[in-house]
Amino acid sequence: MFTLKRSAFAPLLFTTILLLFVRQLPLAQNSSVAFDRAAYYAAFSSDNMNTIQKQLDIIRDGSQDQKDAFEGALMMKKAGLIKGASHKLKEFKAGREKLEHMIAKYAGNAEFRFLRLMIQEKAPKILGYDKQIEKDHRYVADHFKTIPEAVKKAILDYSKSSKVLSPEDF
Template sequence: MKYLILLLIPVFSFQAKAQLDRKAIYSALASDSKEVVQKQLDGIQSVKESSEVKAFKGALQMKAAQFQKTAKDKLNLFNAGKKILESEIKSNDGNAEYRFLRLLIQENAPKQLKYSGNIDDDVITIVAGYSKLKESTKTALESYAKKSSALKGLL
């Protein structure tokens, strides 16, 4: 029994140290594949919860909403993700990465959701905080800026 416990400790330690794969998450947010988005949403469940994990989870839920079958399910999932992301932005107002996540969603959300009121503020925060972002986030941001009407020519 003692040996079994010793064998299991590394397994649990590895699971607790799982980290966000920003590159894969940003690829999923840019994807039109339900499976790709769901894979990232499922994978983020194994990462220890933090403000950062919550922000990505909220953004992924909002993206996943487009793949729901009914309008009610789409709206419910979108609003659940929005609540999570907005809460993290409120708690971390100057976080450029969270603002980038919201900008990604705002620029691509259907107009009827009326989720576009923070684009200008988000752009200001993103540009101001660009130099402090992780390299994987900078890469995703630079790629997105090429097709973003709000970021075009700013980076």
């Protein structure tokens, strides 16, 4: 029969248990932090840098499809809150690239158009990021019924203070 010495078995058992535990850590971390649209739009409407950064971290660590659009829009929002013109511009451009790439890839996504619309309306005119305002306004209004409920709520809340969207559009 096969026999193991006690001293040889203990390290093997310990290593196996440790590997199983370590392997489960990434799964536990991912499951505890999930993308939540309501939390995202609350962070987006905030001017609190910590709230925005926490939401960016959730998005970056997450595995949700099309996360670049959400990250890009939040990066552009964050650009308005950070100090230093060169840092602001760099953050804004990086976010714009992500969002525009996703809009080009998913042209029929009304939520992405809404994100761009909010950014365009608030962005300084000197950035020249205001060319699609009316087009996005029409698209969001025309496709409002196809948008998830949490996004509809965000749109209605935003329309109350927007110069472009109004609650009557919906």
